[in-house]
Amino acid sequence: METKTFGQTLKEIRRSKGVTQRQLATAVGVDFSYISKVENDRMPPPAADTIVKICEKLGVPSDELLAMTGKMPTPVKEAISENPAAQQFLREAQTMTLTDDEWGALTQQLKKLR
Amino acid sequence: METKTFGQTLKEIRRSKGVTQRQLATAVGVDFSYISKVENDRMPPPAADTIVKICEKLGVPSDELLAMTGKMPTPVKEAISENPAAQQFLREAQTMTLTDDEWGALTQQLKKLR
């Protein structure tokens, strides 16, 4: 499964939206040359928060790009950091090395809670 | 609820085990002066992995100290980073701002999976 890189994916999305690197960079608050490097995979993907801003400007959900990087937005990270119960859960989950299906099942359980 | 600081807690545990700062530092692989600063809250708590080593040397579970810092050991972090399904779960969980009890319930579900 030849997976596209983060840079390739970003470049495609940006172009499909008819946005230039400079426009995107300005909206996001970084230098346009940085966007270029990221798109050509000359730099690692941006920080999670920057990715979120990029996706907002481009009008696409950030989930896909975030998932490619293995990073988590600050709010998510903070929510976990401040919550020992959540950490406990994660440590348990890690020792079990859950499958995707199992994570899915848990996500279902999650939704049932409300 | 007057919560003890990380440093205070560590100092107490270390002393209760009759271990000196230098012994602990050597076992963990850091400078003893660093231990001193951490214990006196002149520096933020060590990296998660260092905390784990400290707890191993002191013969106590790392859960409590880790929870105080809001940090996660490398293996846990990696497991999440590499797993989009886990990230999805966490983003959902964050938007819901779960209670401790709810996290507990999920941890129970988790155990049922095996």
Added chain:
DNA sequence: AAATGTGTTGACATTCAACTCAACTTTATG
């Protein structure tokens, strides 16, 4: 062709966490 807009590249900058090192002070022991 000239000007303008867009993209690429190399070198360098900034910030922060997580420490180390050397010097000093305090505490315990013979």
Added chain:
DNA sequence: CATAAAGTTGAGTTGAATGTCAACACATTT
């Protein structure tokens, strides 16, 4: 008290993450 062990403090270091800046190249429009 003398000595050594234990602890404290200020200044500096290191590496990784996350970019910036200036210069250039290419592409498009006028």
